[in-house]
Amino acid sequence: MVNSLTDLAAERPALAALLVQPPSRVAAAGAYATMLDLVARGVLAVDAAAGTVQAPQPDPAGLAPFEKHVFDAVVAREPGRSGPIPLGAIDLGSPEQSRQWHQRFTDLLGETAIARGLVRPRAPLGVRVVLWIVFTVLWVGAVAVAWQAGRPQLGIGVVLAACLVSLPLRWLKRLVPHGRGTQLAAGYARLRAEPGMGPGDPRLAYAVAVGAGPPSLGTSPFAYGKQAFAWSRRDGTWRRVAVVDGRGFSFGWSPWAALGSLIPAALFFGIWLVLLRMFSADLDVGQVADLWLVLLLGAGWVLWVLAVVGLARIGWRGLHDAVHPARVVAGPVIWLESDIDEENTTYRVAVDDGADVAVRYQIAATLYHQLRKDQWLRLEVTPKLGHVRRAEIVDR
Incomplete structure (x- = not known):
């Protein structure tokens, strides 16, 4: 790798990734x-023992747009x-x-690579435009014909098929090695990490x-x-929560x-209770053949009791929160999360209120x-159920 680096280092490491x-x-x-290339060039400094990175100068000059994008992050x-920042x-x-x-x-990396003649789209823009026009005319026409023929189900099938067929057309926009980039890609693909490489070694990037x-250093942050x-x-110093x-x-x-x-429950x-009592009253425990029914009813009673206990707990927590004031949780946002499913999307946040553990609370999308x-x-949060009654962004 050392011998190859002289020729391959003419381009930035990020272009090798592309x-x-x-x-x-x-x-x-x-x-x-x-980031590791900026470390090797002295724009950033890494303390591997402490697991931190910092910038000797807050606004270095001469960075490419994609490098500035990484530096700012x-x-x-x-x-x-x-100041020093934990890599995590x-x-x-x-x-x-x-x-x-x-x-x-x-996008920034692709623009740089295209400008340097290292990559190009899999198909030229003109070819892609013509293909999309032909494809659109064909599937729209097929849907119109199916609809006029009184077969809307077939039209829906055409739309679904068009979505699948359009995937290869989207791949035509992808960037692929071109010209000098083809030779560089073959050389980069042979590179391997060597023992002794550490932060500051240009080969590591x-x-x-x-x-x-x-x-x-671990996985990519x-x-x-x-x-x-x-x-x-x-509190001004980094800590893990x-x-x-x-x-x-x-x-x-x-x-x-x-x-x-609790009402529908x-x-x-x-x-469920009425049915259990009816079946239990008609059961003859002395019959060996009814043993499996005994086990089935026993499981039904156990599940009923557990469910009622769970419902009682939910009711007690709801009643407690209805009559007690909310508690305040305030601090910097350290976690943002969205959970998307077919029916709805939930959004959650966690703030550092000074405790060792931060809880995720559900908030509004806006x-x-x-x-x-x-x-x-x-956040104003109910004490038992953790429902956010009120949330506002504040100054420290």
């Missing part, structure tokens, strides 16, 4: 390689942009913000760009992934929703999209 990595990994590998959470504290924001950051990095993991902790600097879910499936319910759920389990990491948030 030439070698699959599209889904370009941003994570390229951004990490860029590294120092964003440190006031003054020059490099944070791209919520999942939506992280995806936007990845896409922006990939290229090894990371093609998929190697630096043992002294720019990669997607969900951890069980977050970093906070509530565990992030947990509230207890119970009813956590986050409003008190009145919890109490209201009481009806359902009341009918507030979620306004929040950024390290903003101070004040």
Whole structure:
């Protein structure tokens, strides 16, 4: 690798990631390689023993747009942009913000690679436009014919088939090695990490760009992934805070929703109780053939008792929260999370209130999209169910 580096180092390591990595990994590998390249060039400094990174100068000059994008992400959470930051504290924001950051990095990297003649789209723009026009005319025409023939089901099938067929057309926009980039891609693909590589070694950035993991630093802080902790600097110093879910499936319910759920539940389990008593009265325990019925009814009674206990607990928690004041949880935002499913999307936030553990609370979508990491948030939370009655962004 040492002999190859002389020729291959003419381009930045992030460009090696663009030439070698699959599209889904370009941003994570390229951004990490860029950070390590900035370390090797003295723009950033890494303390491997402490697991921190910092910028000797808060606003260095001469960085390429994609390098500036990475530099800003590294120092964003440190006031003054020059103090030591734990590698794990490099944070791209919520999942939506992280995806936007990845896409922006990939776009900037692609623009640089195209300008340097290293890549080009799989198909020229003119070819893609013609193909899309032909494809659109064909499937729209097929839908119109099916609809006029009185076969709307066939039209729906055509739309679904068109969605599948359109996938290869979208791939035509992907960037592929071109010209000198083809030879560089072949050379980069042969690179491997070597023993003794550490932060500051220019070879490490290229090894990371093609998929190697630096043992002294761990995985890419720019990669997607969900951890069980977050970093906070509530009191001016960095510390790791565990992030947990509230207890119970009813956590986050409003008190009145919890109490209201008891009405249909009481009806359902009341009918269940009547059926259990009827079957139990007709059962002849002395008959060996009815042993399996005894076991089945016994399981039914156990489940009924457990369900009633659970409902009673939900009712008690709802009643408690309805008559008691909310408690205040305030601190910097250290966690943002969205959970998307077919029916609805839930948004959750965790703030560092000074405890060793931060709880995820459900919030409204409008507030979620306004929040950024390290903003101070004040929550009024019910004591048992953890329902957020009021939330507002505040100054520290």
